[in-house]
Amino acid sequence: xxxxxxxxxxxxxxxxxxxxxxxxxxxxxxxxxxxxxxxxxxxxxxxxxxxxxxxxxxxxxxxxxxxxxxxxxxxxxxxxxxxxxxxxxxxxxxxxxxxxxxxxxxxxxxxxxxxxxxxxxxxxxxxxxxxxxxxxxxxxxxxxxxxxxxxxxxxxxxxxxxxxxxxxxxxxxxxxxxxxxxxxxxxxxxxxxxxxxxxxxxxxxxxxxxxxxxxxxxxxxxxxxxxxxxxxxxxxxxxxxxxxxxxxxxxxxxxxxxxxxxxxxxxxxxxxxxxxxxxxxxxxxxxxxxxxxxxxxxxxxxxxxxxxxxxxxxxxxxxxxxxxxxxxxxxxxxxxxxxxxxxxxxxxxxxxxxxxxxxxxxxxxxxxxxxxxxxxxxxxxxxxxxxxxxxxxxxxxxxxxxxxxxxxxxxxxxxxxxxxxxxxxxxxxx
Numbered sequence: 057x058x059x060x061x062x063x064x065x066x067x068x069x070x071x072x073x074x075x076x077x078x079x080x081x082x083x084x085x086x087x088x089x090x091x092x093x094x095x096x097x098x099x100x101x102x103x104x105x106x107x108x109x110x111x112x113x114x115x116x117x118x119x120x121x122x123x124x125x126x127x128x129x130x131x132x133x134x135x136x137x138x139x140x141x142x143x144x145x146x147x148x149x150x151x152x153x154x155x156x157x158x159x160x161x162x163x164x165x166x167x168x169x170x171x172x173x174x175x176x177x178x179x180x181x182x183x184x185x186x187x188x189x190x191x192x193x194x195x196x197x198x199x200x201x202x203x204x205x206x207x208x209x210x211x212x213x214x215x216x217x218x219x220x221x222x223x224x225x226x227x228x229x230x231x232x233x234x235x236x237x238x239x240x241x242x243x244x245x246x247x248x249x250x251x252x253x254x255x256x257x258x259x260x261x262x263x264x265x266x267x268x269x270x271x272x273x274x275x276x277x278x279x280x281x282x283x284x285x286x287x288x289x290x291x292x293x294x295x296x297x298x299x300x301x302x303x304x305x306x307x308x309x310x311x312x313x314x315x316x317x318x319x320x321x322x323x324x325x326x327x328x329x330x331x332x333x334x335x336x337x338x339x340x341x342x343x344x345x346x347x348x349x350x351x352x353x354x355x356x357x358x359x360x361x362x363x364x365x366x367x368x369x370x371x372x373x374x375x376x377x378x379x380x381x382x383x384x385x386x387x388x389x390x391x392x393x394x395x396x397x398x399x400x401x402x403x404x405x406x407x408x409x410x411x412x413x414x415x416x417x418x419x420x421x422x423x424x425x426x427x428x429x430x431x432x433x434x435x436x437x438x439x440x441x442x443x444x445x446x447x448x449x450x451x452x453x454x455x456x457x458x459x460x461x462x463x464x465x466x467x468x469x470x471x472x473x474x475x476x477x478x479x480x481x482x483x484x485x486x
Contacts, residue, residue: 058357065099065356069349073391076435077456083435084338087345094352104355111351113344114395116310117173117217117438121340123313124177127292129334130320132181134285138278141185142270150267152192152260156200157249159183163201164208164245168215168238170299171309172205172439179205180446181334189270191263194452196256198443199459203248203431203466205439210427211241214299217438218389218398218426225402226409226419230303236420240477244428244470251469255462284324291320339445346435350396359392359400375483378421379475381405385425386471390432390463398426417482424474432467434459 072090076083094100105112131137148155159179166175179201187194209215213223213230222228279285295316299309307315321331353359389397405418430437434444434456444454 061099061356062358062361064097065094065352065358068093068097068099069353069392072349077460079456082338083456084342084345087342087349089345091345091348091352094349099352100348100355105348105351108351111354113347113351116308117347117395118340118343119310120313121173121177121343121438121442122335123310123315123317124174125335126317126331127288127295127313127320128177128181129331130284130324130326131288131292132334133281133326133330134288135278135280136285136288137181137185139275140182141189142273142275142278144182145186145190145270146273146275150190150262150270152190152262153253155186155190155192156197156252156256156260159186159197159201160204160245160249160252163204164241167205167208167439168211168241170296171214172209172216172437173442174296174299174313175209176201176205176439176443177446180443184446184450184452189266191266192261193259194450195447195454195458196259198447198452199454199462200248200252200256202437202440202443202459203252203463204245206427206430206437207241207244207248207470209439210244210424211238214302216394216427216430218394219423221395221398221402222419222423225406226416228416228419232416233423236416237423240424240474243477244473247469247473248466251466255465284326287323288320291316291323294319336442336445336449339441342441342445343438346393346441347396350392353392354396354400359397374415374417375479377408378417378478378482381418381421382425382475382478383471385422386429386432386467389426389429390436390467393435394426394430394437398422401426415482417478420482421478424478425471428470428474429467431470432460432463434463436463 068090072086075081075086091105095102095105100111144158145155148158163175163179166179180198183197183201184194186192187197206216210219211233213219213228213233219233223233295312298305298307298312302309302312324331350359385397385401401422405422409415409418430440434440434454440459444459447454
């Protein structure tokens with residue numbers, strides 16, 4: 057590792073991170089400014105930043121978001137989100153905590169079956185409408201759903217992007233993730249619901265007048281265009297099936313999302329303004345800048361040195377190393393986004409696991425640490441950034457420290473429970 061590029065990369069990244077955390081300037085400007093400095097000072101170059109699979113912009117993530125945002129924009133025209141908002145509020149009896157539990161469970165299950173980014177793109181608009189109808193604070197519900205999406209996405213191979221990387225490197229199957237991670241995810245969801253009851257207790261204030269008003273509504277009257285709704289649901293169903301069948305079809309999720317968006321635009325007959333209204337361009341730009349900055353850290357050898365030192369720690373003691381890997385992954389994923397972190401750490405773990413695929417516990421420690429660590433900060437996982445963009449667009453901005461003070465508590469609690477699970481399942485009961 058060359059010292060000068062590494063120092064420059066660290067200074068730029070830390071400077072941008074401080075600006076994002078303090079919110080002195082918009083986070084998109086901080087990320088793009090940091091990326092520009094990485095390029096201008098030669099820490100990375102255009103080819104590496106834009107075309108490298110390992111250290112460049114993850115275009116699969118960017119175009120997955122773009123395609124799904126277009127689909128959501130078209131669906132909004134139909135009134136389906138208002139329908140779902142009224143339906144969910146009525147099922148919960150208008151009670152805020154019951155409503156949050158319902159939304160958290162739906163979010164977690166959907167994130168396991170689809171992926172957490174797609175899920176929050178669909179559930180966040182519904183949540184905002186419900187809270188506005190009931191006069192509830194929007195931000196606590198959105199933050200709680202981010203936590204649920206990252207926890208629920210941990211359960212399956214397709215639920216969180218880092219899991220796809222781990223499965224590819226480790227030769228792991230969809231069923232492997234279900235058998236090893238789904239049981240602990242169920243426990244973690246119970247823990248999360250309990251934590252949310254405590255963390256967001258001030259948000260559970262019932263307005264009886266609003267409850268009575270929403271209970272009298274007929275959710276079917278919210279649907280404005282039935283024909284477009286049918287077309288949208290058919291396309292969405294095709295997209296979701298293609299996501300699940302990704303290993304069979306061979307199409308990347310980003311390609312599926314773009315094909316679905318193109319098909320829906322072609323058959324919907326909506327205007328440019330209507331299908332582009334929900335595209336979070338600032339969020340997409342933020343991701344591009346963040347990927348370039350993290351790629352600069354990788355290119356300069358900084359992230360490799362960190363992951364290498366993590367691998368060298370507790371060598372010869374599998375239990376100790378599993379714990380270090382779990383907590384170290386949780387810490388680093390909260391800082392640099394879990395996708396590039398796992399991309400850097402997976403080869404290290406693959407070397408430790410060996411050609412026979414054992415000990416598998418290291419893969420599960422990496423997955424749990426990276427996925428759950430994404431809850432620690434506002435930029436720790438893709439779903440976090442997406443929800444923050446949607447919230448800001450709708451007049452409910454989520455501050456970096458506003459998110460992080462809850463995220464650190466949730467991350468610490470879920471990692472602690474995961475540590476106990478790993479110890480019991482793979483060392484005590486093995």
